[in-house]
Each structure stands twice: as structure tokens, then as C-alpha cells.
Amino acid sequence: MPTPKLIALDWGTTSARAYLMAEESEVIGQRSAPLGVLNVKDGDFEGALLELCGPWLMVRTETPILASGMIGSRQGWAEAPYVSCPAGMAELSAHLLPVEIARRRKLWIVPGVSITAPDGIPDVMRGEETQIFGALTFAERQQGSGLFVLPGTHSKWVRVVDGRIVWIRTFMTGELYSILVAHSILGKLIPTGEAPDADAFERGVNHAHNDPFGLSSLLFSARTLPLFDKLPATGIADYLSGLLIGHEIYTAERALNAIRPAFDGVTLVGETALVRNYQRALTLVGWSSTSAPAFPAASGLWRIAEKAGLLGERVEKSVSLA
Amino acid sequence: MPTPKLIALDWGTTSARAYLMAEESEVIGQRSAPLGVLNVKDGDFEGALLELCGPWLMVRTETPILASGMIGSRQGWAEAPYVSCPAGMAELSAHLLPVEIARRRKLWIVPGVSITAPDGIPDVMRGEETQIFGALTFAERQQGSGLFVLPGTHSKWVRVVDGRIVWIRTFMTGELYSILVAHSILGKLIPTGEAPDADAFERGVNHAHNDPFGLSSLLFSARTLPLFDKLPATGIADYLSGLLIGHEIYTAERALNAIRPAFDGVTLVGETALVRNYQRALTLVGWSSTSAPAFPAASGLWRIAEKAGLLGERVEKSVSLA
Structure with a gap:
């Protein structure tokens, strides 16, 4: 086995992934x-770290540990203050937050990135910045520039120019979908044992993308279409998903038009099934998109660790001990 | 006591109100x-009717009974098919659905109203049409024309021209507010024992009304503003309410601009506290509004009963029996 050089942690709200x-x-x-941060009992993050990657910690005690994601939030292990846009590898690696663990070892936390719009409204991310720099390594398109979409509970649209994050827009798409299906009158209409309905999804995307009316009105069509037998009840969930994703794309498009960036398609970063849905939706409305290779968080953490000198230092030390 | 002429029922999803x-x-x-329709066990609507207004049914068995609202829906007592726009008193009273009850008596149900937008998306209401015709009786503005807003779980914007409903737009404002507060990450940030925060409400309205970005993005500001200490946690619920109502007004305004109607302010019909919130929001964005007098449903049911000849017939019968 090759010598381990980094323990990289993608540590989010509900789950944690570790890469050697x-x-x-x-x-x-x-x-x-x-x-994930919300599932760690009594703030015992060190116990969670041990549970997650104990053997790796034991074998080589000098391997550096770098984590990104909600672990650096107020609810996490230690709060790593946001770095403001424009934020690139240099800014992130200069602001790693060290947390001391057993045997005087340190775990480093990558800060999140924030932006404040001209109207005073902030936007933020934690973890996505690392995935983006991981994706950039591989994509290397436009000298490190591009438009990234990271679908999820809170979907992020992120613009990178010359290797620095310059614009962030968050959409609560995933969370709205979950709570509408679980708790709204629309959810009550959805039969159990529902099958995927590509047509319903497509109609939702097109409707939201073409219709200038707002989301709280659009959503009601998921009730009225089945009422008039214009949508099967089995298609309501996919129609809703299409509406929310279509609305997200429509809104992002307007926001991007306002700042008139030069970009050439979108790079999608995220879970395979979700990325596939976004690709379908983007294609429907005429956007080209590619998906990032696997392990973008791991690659991003590696790049940040390298930039911060964590790998170099440790390598030297390891050599001197040998 | 004056002679009873009508038992009027405003029978909705969760509650039922009866007027003699x-x-x-x-x-x-x-x-x-x-x-309400969802709370009636085993479809025993007649039992519910008896429980609600039994004494009135006993005293004068010839008093006509007229009901509006979700009682006429697929989940209600009997389905009264929607009447299409344009729909006025004549159309509604010509399509009352009779339901036979004990002693060969009838309960009549007012149909809902539907519209299909040019893009094929239907919109509907049940019960609001009756409240609007009740409000028109009193308001008598512009020869029975106007723009009505009925805030609630599913808020309705309704345009009436020459006494006929010609345009309907539903917003899921109330329901989105409830499920976001109860089930989303935004709700988790809201402390218990929260006090009304007029400033937070106002900021929400202004932000949503001025910002061209979509709702699923706007909502995230209820998370980021407190994160940067720009909004007290105690103000999150009112800020959310302001965002949703502001978004509703913004969207309705755009939709109305597209059809360029002539109207002079808005008539609000609904629960006092909710109407007050909408009046504040409308004033903030420069709309004039008035609120409808009490009992719009009762007044509307009276007018429809009169137009349908229910009052005249029964009066004659009552006279002949005396």
C-alpha cells in the first residue's frame, strides 16, 4: 500500500466521509x-473521529488531518469563521482552523466562504468550496473559471473566476421538496409505491422555467393538475421536483444575467441521482452541463492541504524520523 | 326574534360555521x-350538520339550507363540479347541487369556480367565491368590479369584472409558512416564546418585493441574516411571514401587469389578524387596500340563495302552511 499522506474528512450535517x-x-x-454534526452526541467530536477513522489514526500518528463542511460551523467541533469572496485556494489555506486532539495532534478545519449581496443579504457555504476546488483540479477548464452547481438540501450555484469564488447563490430546493412531500397537502395526494415519472418531471421543469409567476403559486399546480386529471397522482412527486429545480434554474439564470458573466455551461457536483436530474432539467432549458469526477471533496482537501504546507511539513518530518 | 329565512353554512376543510x-x-x-370536511368521521356529514345546527333544523323544518366551501369537494359531502370563469351570481345559483337529508329536506351546495390559464394550468377556489359576492354586496365599488385578496392557507387573488369572477391566482403562502416553521431548518432557529417583530416582518416584505430572485433562494436569507447577527432569532418567524407575503404580492403584481386590468386598490377578505398583516404589507409596497365587513360568507350565501329562488319559494311555502 502506498504511504498515507493525508486523512481527508468531508464532514457534513448528517454524515461524515473519510478518505485516506x-x-x-x-x-x-x-x-x-x-x-454528521447533528448526530454527534454531547459534542464528542473526538470520539466520532476515532469511530470514523480510528485505525488510520493509530497506524501513522503523523499523518495530517484536514476536514471541511459543517464540522467548522457554530454547531460543529469549532467555528472556523467564513472567508469572504473573492476566495481562492490561497485564502482558504491561510485560514485553516486548528483543533488540538489527543497526543498533541491537530485536526485542521477548512473555513466556509461568504458573500454579501449589494442589498446586504449574506450567502454562505461550508464544504462546497472544497468540492469546487477538487472539481477544478480535474476540469481545468477556462484557466480555473466556471459555473458550478451543487444540488442538495440547500443547492448552491457558485461562480469561479481565475481560481477564486466570486459569487454564491443558495436555493432551498432539496429541503422544500422534502417538507412539501412529507407535510403539505400536496404530499397527501401522493400515493404510496409511486414510480419515477420522467414526463411529469419534465413538465414541472418546463412549467417553472417558462412561467413568470412565483413559486408559491406554481406549487399549487401540483394540486390542480391532478384535480382535473391532467397529471396522474403517481407523477406528483416528480412534477414537484421538476417545478423546484426548474424554478431554481430560472432564478439563477436571471441572477446571472444581471451580473453578465462569461461562462460556458455548468459543472455539476454531487450525488449521482441528483446530478442526473439536474442534467435533465438543464438540458431541457438549453444549458450544457458536465458532471465532476468522483471524490471532489477528497481532491479539494488534498489541494488545500498541499497549498497550506500540511503535506510538505509532514513529509519532511516523516523522512527525518525514518 | 325575526323569522329565520336561511341556514347558511360556511363549511371548510377544518372548521364549519353556521349562520341563521x-x-x-x-x-x-x-x-x-x-x-370541517377532514374532521367528519366515516362520511357522516348529516350527523355533523345536526351537531352544528340541530336546534335550527328542528324549530323550522322549512328553512332552506345553503352551504359553500370544501363541503362541495371530492372529499366533502357531495362533489359540486366547478363552474368555469367568468362566473357570477347567475352561474353559481344556476348550479347549486342538492343533497337530500332527513324528512325529504335538501341541503344545497354552492359550486366552486375554476379557470384554466393559457398554458393549460388550472386554478380553483371553493368558498371564496361566496365570500367575494358577500363582500361585493357591501362594497358596491365600481359597479361590482374589483380585486379581492383572501389570505389563508392557500391565499387567493381574484379579479371581478361587472359582477363576474374572471381571474384567479392561488398562492400557498399560509401552508408554506406553517411547514417551514414546523419542519425546516429555518424553524429550528426560531426560539420558543417568540414575540411579534414588526421590523422583521417589514424587512421580509421589502426584501421579497424588491428582489428579483426566486422564493427558494429568498428563504435562505432567513438563515443567513441571523448567522451574521443582522436579524434577531426572535424575528425569524415574522421575517419569514414577510418574505412569503411580499413574494405573493410581487408575483401577483407581475401577473396583473401582464393582463393590465383597471382596478383601484384591493379588498381584503379574511381573518382579522391575517388581514392586518396583508394590509401592512400592501401599504409598504404602495398598494391601497380596504377590508371587507364581517360575515362575507353569510352575506354571499344569502345573495346566492335569493338569486336561486330558495328564499322566495320557501317563504311562499311557509305562508301557505301558516
């Missing part, structure tokens, strides 16, 4: 657990 | 119960 990495950012081990 | 009415639509008795 070797030279040239090769992933040589992977572990994950439902030990 | 005399000549000139005077309300001489009122009862209400949580016997």
Missing part, C-alpha cells in the same frame, strides 16, 4: 458513517 | 364547530 490519501491525491482508503 | 339569517340578510344566530 497517498501521493498525487490517490484515495487508498474510504470510510463513512452517519456521524 | 333573517330578512335583509340579518344574522340572528351563529354557531361554529371544528367539523
Whole structure:
């Protein structure tokens, strides 16, 4: 097995993923657990770290540990203050937050990135910045520039120019979908044992993308269409998903038009099924998109660790001990 | 006590209100119960009717009974098919659905109203049409024309021209507010024992009304503003309410601009506290508004009963029996 050089942690709200990495950012081990920030009992983050990647910690005690995501939030292990846009690898690696753990070892936390719009409204991310820099390594498009979409509970649209994050827009798409299905009158109309309905999804995307009316009005069509037998009840969930994603794309498009950036398609970063849905939706409304390769968080953490000198230092130390 | 001429029922999803009415639509008795359509066990609507206004049914067995609202829906007592726009008193009263009850008596149900937008998306209401015609009786503005807003779980914007409903737009404002507060990450940020925060409400309205970005993005500001200490946690619920109402007004305004109607302010019909919030929001964005007098449903039911000949027939019968 190649020598481990980094323990990289993608530590989110509900789950945590750990990567053992070797030279040239090769992933040589992977572990994950439902030990997200909200699931760690009594603030015992060190216990969670041990549970998640104990063997790796034991074998080589000098391997540096770098984490990104909600672990650096107010609800996490320690709060790593947001770095303001424009934020690139240099800004992130200069603001890693160290947390002391057993045997005088340190775990480093990547800060999140924030932006404040001209109207005073802030936007933020934690973890996505690392995934983006991971995706950039591979994509290397437009000298490190591009438009990134990271679908999820809180979907992020992020513009990168010359290797720095300059614009963030968050959409509560995933969360709205979940609570509408679980708790609204629309959810009550959805039969159990529902099958995927590509047509319903497509209609939702097109409707939201073409219709200038607002989301709280659009959503009601998921009630009225089945009422008039214009949508099967089995298609309501996919129609809703299409509406929310279509609305997200429509809104992002307007916001981007306002700042008139030069970009050439979108890079999608995220879970395969979700990325596939966004690709379908983007294609429907005429956007080109590609999806980022696997392990963008691991690659991003590797790059940040390298930039911060975590790998170099440790390598030297390791050499001197040998 | 004046002679009862009508038992008028405003029978909705969660509650039912009954009015005993005399000549000139005077309300001489009122009862209400949580016997809305969803709360009636085993479809025993007649039992619910008896529980709600039994004594009135006993005293004068010839008093006509007219009901509006979700009682006429697929989940209600009997389905009264929607009447299409344009729909006025004549169309509604010509399509009352009779339901036979004990002693060969009938309960009549007012149909809902539907519209299909040019893009094929339907919109509907049940019960609001009756409240609007009740409000028109009193308002008598512009020869029976106007723009009505009925805030609630599913808020309705309704345009009436020459006494006929010509345009309907539903917003899921109330329901989105409830499920976001109860089930989303935004709700988790709201402390218990929260006090009303007029400033937060106002900021929400202004932000949503001025910002061209979509609702699923706007909502995230209820998370980021407190994160940067720009909004007290105690103000999150009112800020959310302001965002949703502001978004509703913004969207309605755009929709109305597209059809370029002539109207002079808005008539608000609904629960006092909710109407007050909408009046504040409308004033903030420069709309004039008035609120409808009490009992719009009762007044509307009276007018429809009169137009349908229910009052005249029964009066004659009552006279012949005396």
C-alpha cells in the first residue's frame, strides 16, 4: 500500500466521509458513517473521529488531518469563521482552523466562504468550496473559471473566476421538496409505491422555467393538475421536483444575467441521482452541463492541504524520523 | 326574534360555521364547530350538520339550507363540479347541487369556480367565491368590479369584472409558512416564546418585493441574516411571514401587469389578524387596500340563495302552511 499522506474528512450535517490519501491525491482508503454534526452526541467530536477513522489514526500518528463542511460551523467541533469572496485556494489555506486532539495532534478545519449581496443579504457555504476546488483540479477548464452547481438540501450555484469564488447563490430546493412531500397537502395526494415519472418531471421543469409567476403559486399546480386529471397522482412527486429545480434554474439564470458573466455551461457536483436530474432539467432549458469526477471533496482537501504546507511539513518530518 | 329565512353554512376543510339569517340578510344566530370536511368521521356529514345546527333544523323544518366551501369537494359531502370563469351570481345559483337529508329536506351546495390559464394550468377556489359576492354586496365599488385578496392557507387573488369572477391566482403562502416553521431548518432557529417583530416582518416584505430572485433562494436569507447577527432569532418567524407575503404580492403584481386590468386598490377578505398583516404589507409596497365587513360568507350565501329562488319559494311555502 502506498504511504498515507493525508486523512481527508468531508464532514457534513448528517454524515461524515473519510478518505485516506497517498501521493498525487490517490484515495487508498474510504470510510463513512452517519456521524454528521447533528448526530454527534454531547459534542464528542473526538470520539466520532476515532469511530470514523480510528485505525488510520493509530497506524501513522503523523499523518495530517484536514476536514471541511459543517464540522467548522457554530454547531460543529469549532467555528472556523467564513472567508469572504473573492476566495481562492490561497485564502482558504491561510485560514485553516486548528483543533488540538489527543497526543498533541491537530485536526485542521477548512473555513466556509461568504458573500454579501449589494442589498446586504449574506450567502454562505461550508464544504462546497472544497468540492469546487477538487472539481477544478480535474476540469481545468477556462484557466480555473466556471459555473458550478451543487444540488442538495440547500443547492448552491457558485461562480469561479481565475481560481477564486466570486459569487454564491443558495436555493432551498432539496429541503422544500422534502417538507412539501412529507407535510403539505400536496404530499397527501401522493400515493404510496409511486414510480419515477420522467414526463411529469419534465413538465414541472418546463412549467417553472417558462412561467413568470412565483413559486408559491406554481406549487399549487401540483394540486390542480391532478384535480382535473391532467397529471396522474403517481407523477406528483416528480412534477414537484421538476417545478423546484426548474424554478431554481430560472432564478439563477436571471441572477446571472444581471451580473453578465462569461461562462460556458455548468459543472455539476454531487450525488449521482441528483446530478442526473439536474442534467435533465438543464438540458431541457438549453444549458450544457458536465458532471465532476468522483471524490471532489477528497481532491479539494488534498489541494488545500498541499497549498497550506500540511503535506510538505509532514513529509519532511516523516523522512527525518525514518 | 325575526323569522329565520336561511341556514347558511360556511363549511371548510377544518372548521364549519353556521349562520341563521333573517330578512335583509340579518344574522340572528351563529354557531361554529371544528367539523370541517377532514374532521367528519366515516362520511357522516348529516350527523355533523345536526351537531352544528340541530336546534335550527328542528324549530323550522322549512328553512332552506345553503352551504359553500370544501363541503362541495371530492372529499366533502357531495362533489359540486366547478363552474368555469367568468362566473357570477347567475352561474353559481344556476348550479347549486342538492343533497337530500332527513324528512325529504335538501341541503344545497354552492359550486366552486375554476379557470384554466393559457398554458393549460388550472386554478380553483371553493368558498371564496361566496365570500367575494358577500363582500361585493357591501362594497358596491365600481359597479361590482374589483380585486379581492383572501389570505389563508392557500391565499387567493381574484379579479371581478361587472359582477363576474374572471381571474384567479392561488398562492400557498399560509401552508408554506406553517411547514417551514414546523419542519425546516429555518424553524429550528426560531426560539420558543417568540414575540411579534414588526421590523422583521417589514424587512421580509421589502426584501421579497424588491428582489428579483426566486422564493427558494429568498428563504435562505432567513438563515443567513441571523448567522451574521443582522436579524434577531426572535424575528425569524415574522421575517419569514414577510418574505412569503411580499413574494405573493410581487408575483401577483407581475401577473396583473401582464393582463393590465383597471382596478383601484384591493379588498381584503379574511381573518382579522391575517388581514392586518396583508394590509401592512400592501401599504409598504404602495398598494391601497380596504377590508371587507364581517360575515362575507353569510352575506354571499344569502345573495346566492335569493338569486336561486330558495328564499322566495320557501317563504311562499311557509305562508301557505301558516
